[in-house]
């Protein structure tokens with residue numbers, strides 16, 4: 355992680371070299387983008403073939419189709435945004451003793467992530483925790499707020515050159531809001547990660563409150579956090595700290611989210627350990643860089659779900675895992691790793707029977723066995 359500033363310095367050069375190869379129809383990014391779609395088709399066929407004979411449980415008629423934000427109609431996007439606002443308008447279920455700053459159902463999800471963060475990142479719980487976490491959030495949007503659709507994802511490979519150009523961030527009424535207002539002369543955000551030295555993030559293109567579209571300060575406030583950087587509210591990271599949603603979009607970190615980065619992950623990882631390590635490899639892998647490219651709120655390892663785009667970023671990470679799981683036999687129920695970030699402090703290897711804890715409010719603990727499949731137990735979704 356200490357290599358970050360150095361690598362960031364060389365990325366523009368790497369980019370220039372890659373661009374030089376374009377024009378002959380052999381642009382490696384275009385080739386990789388087609389490869390990812392081919393692998394996605396293989397995954398989809400396997401899932402649909404598996405559920406076709408089913409008469410109950412997850413079937414072709416009950417499966418939720420999770421789509422890329424840009425593939426939703428304007429009406430579907432507005433319905434999703436309305437449901438997110440609805441979650442934030444309902445009172446929290448978390449007791450004040452657990453999360454003194456939680457005010458809404460939306461905050462219950464942010465708080466669950468914050469409380470469990472050091473057990474569910476860079477370890478054997480990471481993928482399973484976030485898969486079930488997304489399912490619970492999608493279920494809350496549907497059951498608490500009448501949303502009829504599925505959780506969308508953000509395929510950030512499409513905007514790796516500049517996240518400001520992503521349709522999900524274009525600041526229109528059909529986006530999740532824009533970049534933050536640019537604030538000049540800022541210092542770096544120093545993030546105290548659970549394991550290792552603090553990481554300084556240099557200021558990027560925004561830094562202030564979301565400027566246009568949904569989730570501007572007149573319509574949206576966040577309450578919990580930050581836990582891993584200053585300044586915190588008077589009650590600390592889990593206390594009530596009302597403030598605007600800020601963003602600081604970075605066209606430097608997004609350069610780690612190229613189609614070639616993803617195709618390498620999908621084609622190259624021979625087992626779940628390799629997949630996890632590549633997903634989070636220095637400098638951050640595609641999981642970390644998806645957060646880094648958004649800046650500010652998304653940099654807090656604990657309360658990053660405060661930014662509604664967190665859920666679309668993690669749906670993309672989950673999509674990549676789902677595709678990878680279905681490209682070879684016996685990948686779905688593989689386990690890897692221990693139950694603590696970077697195995698610090700050391701903890702036992704997880705097994706299919708190890709329980710993933712959700713912090714007490716949004717779900718009872720669940721064994722890994724019940725959260726790894728996209729089409730068994732309570733899960734029933736496919737990425738399109």
Ligand SMILES: *[C@@H]1O[C@H](CO)[C@@H](O)[C@H](O)[C@H]1NC(C)=O
Nearest residue numbers: 513514515516517518519520
């Ligand atoms: C991003 O959008 C701007 C205009 O909004 C355009 O000038 C620029 O070329 C775009 N960049 C990329 C990499 O697509």
Ligand SMILES: *[C@@H]1O[C@H](CO)[C@@H](O)[C@H](O)[C@H]1NC(C)=O
Nearest residue numbers: 368609610615637638639640
């Ligand atoms: C993504 O690909 C670029 C270009 O090949 C490379 O420099 C960078 O390290 C990769 N990033 C990650 C996170 O793998």
Ligand SMILES: *[C@@H]1O[C@H](CO)[C@@H](O)[C@H](O)[C@H]1NC(C)=O
Nearest residue numbers: 681682683684685686687688
């Ligand atoms: C997959 O698992 C089944 C049942 O446990 C086993 O018979 C088969 O050999 C495994 N296949 C591979 C490729 O590991």
Ligand SMILES: *[C@@H]1O[C@H](CO)[C@@H](O)[C@H](O)[C@H]1NC(C)=O
Nearest residue numbers: 627689690691692702703704
């Ligand atoms: C934990 O898993 C690793 C491989 O991921 C293995 O090398 C190690 O022996 C396992 N430890 C125990 C105690 O089983």
Ligand SMILES: [Cu+2]
Nearest residue numbers: 467474475484
């Ligand atoms: Cu997380």
